[in-house]
Structure formats: structure tokens, C-alpha cells
Amino acid sequence: MPYAIRAEGLEKRFGETLALDGVSLAAEPGTVLGVLGPNGAGKTTTTRILATLTAPTAGRAEVGGYDVVAEAHRVRRLVGLTGQYAGVDEMLTGFENLLLLGRLVGMPRRAARARAAELLDRFRLTEAGERAAKTYSGGMRRRLDLAASLVARPRVLFLDEPTTGLDPRSRGDLWDVVRELTGDGVTVLLTTQYLEEADQLADDLVVIDRGRVIADGPPEQLKAQVGGQVLEVAPVRAADREAVARIVGELAGAAPEVGEALVSAPVSDPAVLTAVVRRLDDAGITVGEMSLRKASLDEVFLALTGHRAEETAATDEQETEEVPA
């Protein structure tokens, strides 16, 4: 089966900075590919290359079977893009924004108006449709931005951190839209910093760090690889931390991290919790707090790369400086 999105060895250099260092990824038609990574990992640069906004320094990519550099115009007919920052004209109304895009992609006036009205309705913006977008709240702007990327009924949709800063309801709405679209056969590439979001939506995941793909596969596989959950134990007596760390490490099968008060370790089997309780009890250690929670992206990163996501923040600043998203 041909891939809807395929990239091989993408490299992108901004002056001295190597933003992408050989990114390869692929998405089958009608699936969601989640691109996961901390700020500055290269998610935005990858998206921009695939959406024909910037050319790779090396490597190649195809969208819908077309080369993103040599056949950029053909690629543009297939794709929709929602950037990290809402790409809407704030001086125009919501309706005018959508009408503008419909007209630009060649819809007759009547069809463009109908499509604009339909999308406003779908994203709960009908009431605000006649107001200038500068009066919109952050969530409304995001919804309008997403609506804008759907005007031309794209076959491949790029969503670059579409839910960053969104309230839970809007986030849920967006997830529903993505599911609906893939149901219609649209391929979606979604970048996110949220493991949960990737888990909810993605059929496949690519984890990027410092411009390189450090892991890929279905979410279940990755979670199994890094431990989908995190066990945290806080002994009452600080002196017990070493003993707790030994027990947790032994049962979780991964080296625990010992903090000020907490001992934590990634676990893939929730049954570890009861086993740990039993062993701590046997050892006579009193526990003040104990919990099992979902692994954060930071912990996935720690498990995959051996360093925390924040450490890459410096590269991020450089990237955002030269790449207005």
C-alpha cells in the first residue's frame, strides 16, 4: 500500500544549527501519525517541510505520492495545515476568513459561502461568525484555524500542536474531529507534547529528540517499551529511601529515580503496585504516600534517551527564533 506521507533522512540546517538530523517517518492513508517530542525537538520543522513551507537541506519526502520539493504545488492541493500559532487574519471575521480560503482554492462564490457556513457551524462559531477574529478567545481562534485548514477538504492534514493551551472541552472536540476525518480516509500528522493525546489518537508514533527519531511504533508498543505508568513511593522516614529504591527497582525491572522525598520508577504492569506494598510491609517500612500514575512525556523521554525533555530547551529557542511557526 502506498504511504500518504513518507519522509526519508530529512535534514534541515539553520546556519550553524542542525534542526533535523535524519528524520524518517511514514503514515498509511487514513491513519493518524503522532509526532511526539519536547519543544525544539524538530517537530515544527518536520511539519513545515512536509507542508512545503521550507525545503529540506538533505533527504526527501513525499505526500500523496508527490515530492514535497519538486511537486510542491501538487502537494499543496492535497494538504491542510494548522500551525502552532493560529494562522487566521484577525482583521477579518471568522466567516470572511473561511470564505477567503474557499475562494483562493478555486471554489465558486456560492460554494465557498456554503462551505464557510458549514464549518462555522461544525466548530461552534456560527454566532461569532460575523465578528472580527481579533475579538475571539484563544480557543475560538484555534477552532477557526482548524476550520480554515479544512476548507479545501484536504486528504492529508498537518496539525502542529493543535491543542497546546486549549481547554479540555475544545481539546475533546478536536479529538472528535480528527477521528471523524480519519474515518473519511483523511491522513493526519499530529505533533504534540502530550503523551495522552498521542495515545488517544495516533495509530503510529514517532518520537523525535534533538532532530532525530529515537523511537517509533504503535503507542502500545512504545508504552510497553518504556513502561506506560509511573510508580511513586514516598517513605515516611527519609532514611528508608535506599531500601525503598532497592525494592522498587527489583520489582519494576528498571532503575528507580530517587528524589528529595519520592522514589519513582516506570512500570508496565500495574500488578507491581501490590507486590511493592507487600515487600515494603515485610521490610517494615512505613509509607507516607504511594501512587501509580500515567507516565508523562518527560518520563518517556527519560526512559528512551536518558535525559529529561527540558534539557533541549536551549535548542528550542534557536529553532523558534529562525522558524516563525
Next chain:
Amino acid sequence: MTTATAPAPATAPNRVAPGEALRQTMTLTWRNLVQIKHNPMELVDLSIQPIMFVLLFAYVFGPAMAGSVTAYMPILIPGIIVQNALFASLSIGMGLNTDVGKGVFDRFRSLPIARSAPLAGRIIADTVKQAWSMAVLLAIGIALGFRVETSWLNLVPAFLMLLAFAVLFSWASVFIGLAVDSPEKVQIFGFTTIFPVTFLSNAFIPVSDRYPHWLRVVMDNNPVSKLVDALRGLLVGHPPGDPSGSLPVGGPALTALVWGLVIAAVFVPLSLRMFRRTA
């Protein structure tokens, strides 16, 4: 699932047809003009400000400079029309800067439209705004005693000349728009360059021996002076205060356009380089 895999036929053109490009440009022109509806301040900018400048200059400087408001009109109106055209060209850079900052620029670039359409749409919208400002300035001038002493038909070449210069000059504003991080900075940069450049010319005063030699050299060779000379020649037909004298048009107009070409020759490559870095 099935339709998703089917790419458009390989024969689908990889380019935009000229007719399509024109239609896209007009759509984007509409976009730039309909903005005025939601930002009435822009209309104020385009009308009230020129009127205010004309009134201030006419009543404060007119009597001292030419003896009366009416006598000052042949000096002031062509001068202020040129100054206004330069200021108006800033809006291209400011708009571009806003579009880049808000992601609108990326949105347009991700669409299957002609690469030139966003900029061309802006320039055409700007032309409409320029025409409006020029009409406002002429109207207020006529109310204060300005007369087109040649032929009203001369307004056409006058407008085309100003427009050609403004389009060339606006590449400086495009470059600044891409180089700085807020539209306000484009405006600040514009004001701090355009004010001195227009004042060191014959736009508001007759250049005379009273100025030191070096300043006269600057004033005489300023492209703004050339544009003002050509505009006065086209609309008034003779030097201020000398009804029998003649004012050539072709020479100054040509010099001004050469200046415009030089400015564009500097800023087009710089803008394209900046544009590639941004992309």
C-alpha cells in the same frame, strides 16, 4: 480509505495557470481592502491624517513661506502628495510583518496558489488606498485654493508615476517588514527615515540660496524633489510664483524612477534573502 490513497492524476499541473493567479490576486486584494471595514482607524489614517497635515502646513507655514495660504498651495499640495505616497508604502511592510507574525503568511504559502498572489494582492490594495489618499489631498487642496492649471488628464500620468515609485520604494518596507519583529517597528523605522527624506527636499519649501551649499546639493538631488518637480510640472505647469516659467516633467520623472529602481535593486535581493531565511 480508498479515495485517500488515490493521488490526483499525475497530469495535474504542478503550476498555477495565469488566469487562476489573477483571480487569486484579486481575492487577496479584496482581503486587504475588506480589512478596512473592521479597522476604521485605517480609514482615519488614510483620510484625517493627510487633511490635518495639509491644514497645519497651509495655515502655519503658508503665510510665512508664500505670503498666503492660496499662494502656498502650488508648493504644498504636490509635495504633500509625494510624502503621503511614501508613508502609504509602509503599509505593505506592516501588513507583511503582521501576516508573518500571525501565521497567515504560512497559511497562504501552504495553499495551491500562485506564489506572487499574496504580495501582488497587497500591492493592488495599496494602489487603491494610494488613489484614495491622493483624491483626499487634492480635494482639500482645491478647497484651500489649489488649481490644476494644466489639464485634469495629467492626473493619470501623475498617479502612474507616483505609483511606480511607491511600488519600487515599498521593497524597502517589505525588507523592514521581514527583518523586524513587530509592525510598530516598521512604522517607527518608516517615520524616522521618511520624515527627514521628505523634509530635505523641495516638498514644502522653495529651495533657495538661503540654504548652505551642501544642503542645497542634498535637496536638489533628493529623489523626493525630483518627484515633486515632476508632479508640479504635471499639475501646475510652472514653478511656484513664476507663471511664465516652465517646469520640465520628463527629466525629473525619469531620475526619480531610476532612484526607485536603485532602491528596489538593493532591497529586492535583501528581501528575498530574508524571506528564504524566514522560510
